Amino acid sequence: MITGGQSFVSSPPAFSNDGKKLLVCTGATVSVFSTSTGLQVTELEGHTDRVTSVVVVPVTGPASKFMSFCWTSSLDGNVCYWDFAASELVKKVNVQLPIWSMVIPNMPNAIVQSNEKSSSLYAFLSVEDTSKSADQQKALVGQIQIFNLRNARRVGGLLAETRKPECITMSNSGEFLGIRNKRKLHIWRVPSKDFKYDEIKKIKLHHTKNLSALAFHPTERIVAGGDVTGRILIWRGFGRKMFSESLHPHSREKFRNEEERPGVRGNDDSDSCSTWHWHPSEVKFLVFSSDGAYLYSGGREGVLVVWQLDTGKKKFKPRLGSPLLYFSASSDPSLSCISCADNQIHLVKMPSVDILKSISGIKPPFAVPDVCEGLNGGVVFDHSSGSVVLRTENYCIQFFSLLDNLEASQVQVCERNHQPVDDVMVVVQLIALSRDGSIMATVEVKLPEEGIGGLVNLKFWAQGSKTGEYSLSTVIYEPHSESGISALAFRPDNCMAVTSSFGGDFKIWVNSSDVQRKDQILQKSGWRCRSVGAYKKRPMTAAAFSSDGSVLAVAAETVVTLWDPETNVLVAVIGDSFTPIVALSFVGDLEYLISVSRGSRPQLVVWNLLKLSMHWSYMLSVEAVAASGGDGSKFAVLACPTREANAREQDGIILLFEVDDPVPMSTWSVKKARGGNLAFLSSNLFPQNPNVTERRSSPLLVYVNGDHEFEVFDPHGNQSQIGRVHRKNPAVAEEPSKVRFGYESIYGELPEFDLKKDQIPEIPFAPSDRPWETIFSGPSHVLPPLTKLCSTFLESILERNTTLKD
Structure with missing residues (x-):
């Protein structure tokens, strides 16, 4: 079995001590990427549920070149200690509660840890108390606990209880810890030596809005908090009463008189509080620069804001294309990373914030208007390359390799600037690929504003020299007048396509690129409409070609019409389902046809085309259907509870049928079935286990769930034949690091100055x-x-x- 598609941005990543590796939480594993190439080099497998935190153990001196250790926490209730250079699990500690966040203050050097086995190492954990029901009103299911990782025992009582588990933030020195709890910040001071639970002190800082982000200054006693309205609050000199010792021996923080505490609410233990406001919505992260002179903030706008701490002046890094989630800094001041909501991590050069590399995962699903939602219109498969093809929020189509678990390419469908804060007004509604992947068709819909200005475009694309590389061939505006398109499909020979319309007709499109001259007049190449069909003015809701392309099936609401695509002649009409048909699929050689209906009375029907009658049926809510292709007689369906249940992440079931037998051959329970899809792909696209001599011939089944996580498996149970693929490319060597001196070591290379470059003409502004x-x-x-x-x-x-x- 091959799995992938996990989120790269479910938790903040962490850099290795030398800054050459980036450890990313990807589902139940930790993927280690090279920061120089952006490729995965290894994977840490040992947890059974989502990994929530990665804490890298500091290593100093020459040992940092070959020693790489980290601690990880997971929702499975385990804390693991890894040698991530060797991909080896060293130790596992069971906490017995799901862990949502973990920090380890005052962590000794990895060399000291290995030599002093008897010394204690304390982790502060944000856990979920599973003994309490989350549905219970005012139930405090979140807890902050202290755990001794050496002897696997809990220390002392609870530091705090919250409605839900909160993320723990730690200062660079490890002396201060903090969490957000509604409109308050909870801050603890941890003794740096001779740790005792009774010596942990706590203060609270209050605000008028719910807080969403927290950051500690690296050297001064300053804490920053961001709220859900976009405001940033800066508390200076916090803990002056409770924490008597200074944060830093050279700190120049001055105490103020009791009366001179501008901006501080009530009796909060702080010298002053100032407010900055630029973000129009929730602040997702706050991070101070390594020297403490700047504060970085980000949110839904997709803009990184750099604040100068002393003056409050700001600079911007705009057009990152997606809401920002996390900002992580490395030990190298010139390298950081930004995690975005579109499952992408940008490695950026500081302080210019130029993007050096991007680590792109599969794009997450996004909400589309009901008028643009069809049966798996946004997730299709490239049978020629073994890729999943899906629409993205920024008007692109992503080709994602199932084998490599990496993005292959993106195609910009609509030349339109995307802003994360804008309402969805343009949607790529449908995608279709020819069997060999040489041609792609897309349907984009511009939604009307207050009932005015709607537009539907049909586009055909020609494949380039690489997989997932396409160039625009033909654009057809309003192919069905003012009606929306319900289905889009290619004939297996690639020279014909069909679109069906809710307006009551379907159109057959042909490629005229092979017609160069006609009556001595040069004809333009491209796609054109050859014929139009309709049936009793009924809305056409689905369409499909047979495996040999000789029959076209088009659903006219509750009936199926069969056509000869060459002559556009109606051959037969079969069936009468209870609710409109939303999907059609041929199985085998022109003998069987599958139809799927949704609504109040959903139905899966297998039609016998030779007898023009129903073969068998189920009252079943089907999310997706896939036929084995060619002369195969098997098909699979993804079934889930009816859509009236209104639960997107409900579990479902995959059923594998032999077309003649209504009793399923195999079944598999799956999660997040709503919005999922299925496909049979050739086994030749995936590697075979070298230890198995028997050659695999049957196609493999691919399941993509509603969160775009996928599994590739043999439906006949021969999982040992599928080679386990580790997401790395050992053939690609890391780029050698260049040793920098003097100016370059601080600011980077100087730009080349060319006197012959075009200069700005001396023309006064007008x-x-x-x-x-x-x-x-x-x-x-x-x-x-x-x-x-x-x-x-x-x-x-x-x-x-x-x-x-x-």
């Missing part, structure tokens, strides 16, 4: 006669709202009419 060409240009975060731009735009293109008075 207002443009065409201001409408520039008023929409500029960074997204500084553009005025559209309501102001519209009036300026109209005034610039209208001629002012002046009237003379008599």
